[in-house]
Amino acid sequence: MKLRVTVMPKNGVLDPQGKAIQQALGGLGFAGVEDVRAGKVIILDVAETDAAAAKAAGEEMARKLLANTVIESFTVEAI
Amino acid sequence: MKAAIIVFPGTNRERDMAIALERVTGRKPAMLWHRDTALPQGLDLVVLPGGFSYGDYLRCGAMAAQSPLMAEVKAFAARGGHVLGVCNGFQMLCEAGLLPGALLKNASLRFLAMDCTMRVERADTVYTRGYQQGQEFKATMAHGDGNYFCDAETLARLEGERLVSLRYSGANRNGSINAIAGILSPNLRVMGMMPHPENCVDPLVGGEDGLPMFQGLAESFLTAA
Numbered sequence: 001m002k003l004r005v006t007v008m009p010k011n012g013v014l015d016p017q018g019k020a021i022q023q024a025l026g027g028l029g030f031a032g033v034e035d036v037r038a039g040k041v042i043i044l045d046v047a048e049t050d051a052a053a054a055k056a057a058g059e060e061m062a063r064k065l066l067a068n069t070v071i072e073s074f075t076v077e078a079i
Numbered sequence: 080m081k082a083a084i085i086v087f088p089g090t091n092r093e094r095d096m097a098i099a100l101e102r103v104t105g106r107k108p109a110m111l112w113h114r115d116t117a118l119p120q121g122l123d124l125v126v127l128p129g130g131f132s133y134g135d136y137l138r139c140g141a142m143a144a145q146s147p148l149m150a151e152v153k154a155f156a157a158r159g160g161h162v163l164g165v166c167n168g169f170q171m172l173c174e175a176g177l178l179p180g181a182l183l184k185n186a187s188l189r190f191l192a193m194d195c196t197m198r199v200e201r202a203d204t205v206y207t208r209g210y211q212q213g214q215e216f217k218a219t220m221a222h223g224d225g226n227y228f229c230d231a232e233t234l235a236r237l238e239g240e241r242l243v244s245l246r247y248s249g250a251n252r253n254g255s256i257n258a259i260a261g262i263l264s265p266n267l268r269v270m271g272m273m274p275h276p277e278n279c280v281d282p283l284v285g286g287e288d289g290l291p292m293f294q295g296l297a298e299s300f301l302t303a304a
Binding site for chain 2 (some may be wrong): 014016020055070
């Protein structure tokens with residue numbers, strides 16, 4: 001089964017990539033983009049077939065490596 | 080002083096660091112590959128050098144922090160060993176949990192390759208004893224992710240316990256919180272810093288402002304041995 005791990009900068013953590021994207025969108029004429037946050041999506045293909053167990057394993061992977069919880073938050077979904 | 084430098088795929092400052100250490104000690108540091116499984120016996124200092132380990136994939140220093148030898152470095156630090164991380168090495172120390180906080184992308188989004196000036200916030204550590212308290216010195220910055228960040232509680236603790244060793248004086252170009260350039264562990268034995276003192280140990284190339292850091296280390300471990 002596949003897991004989607006979404007890693008985002010925490011609220012309150014400066015996100016210069018998001019700011020740059022926001023400015024670039026403004027430059028292209030897309031008005032009214034009030035905020036942009038840029039993160040990353042990591043798709044894992046795991047052997048586990050039980051969704052709850054796979055999700056728990058994905059969360060452990062996120063805590064240990066995929067996200068730095070000092071600056072990032074994450075969500076794990078079975079897809 | 081018996082020092083070891085750990086080399087990761089993508090590390091590129093290990094030779095500058097080796098030259099700086101050899102200059103003050105007269106002996107070559109051990110160069111260890113990240114897949115090694117043990118540190119040499121009787122080490123005084125482990126150095127995590129600068130570079131772009133693992134191509135900065137995932138996050139700067141994240142992969143290196145999980146490499147086999149880092150487990151030994153953590154154990155070495157837990158036994159009271161001295162560990163210095165410079166640039167990518169600082170990022171690894173944070174990712175490995177040996178120092179608090181994290182290094183974000185520079186606030187300007189630009190890679191910074193230029194000199195900076197730092198102020199010595201405490202001169203009573205093995206890393207900084209070659210300088211005077213409050214002394215300013217020059218070193219070279221070469222990083223895209225040097226913007227030190229930690230939560231308010233951690234920042235209060237770092238400042239309250241005087242664990243900020245180096246602070247940018249003048250321009251704080253990467254946007255670090257409280258202009259922090261280097262921090263220490265509570266036992267003052269682990270230090271991470273973004274600028275490169277090893278780039279400033281030769282009067283012909285970049286000056287000698289970084290030399291007191293290495294001289295201080297050599298003196299510390301001369302008396303220890």
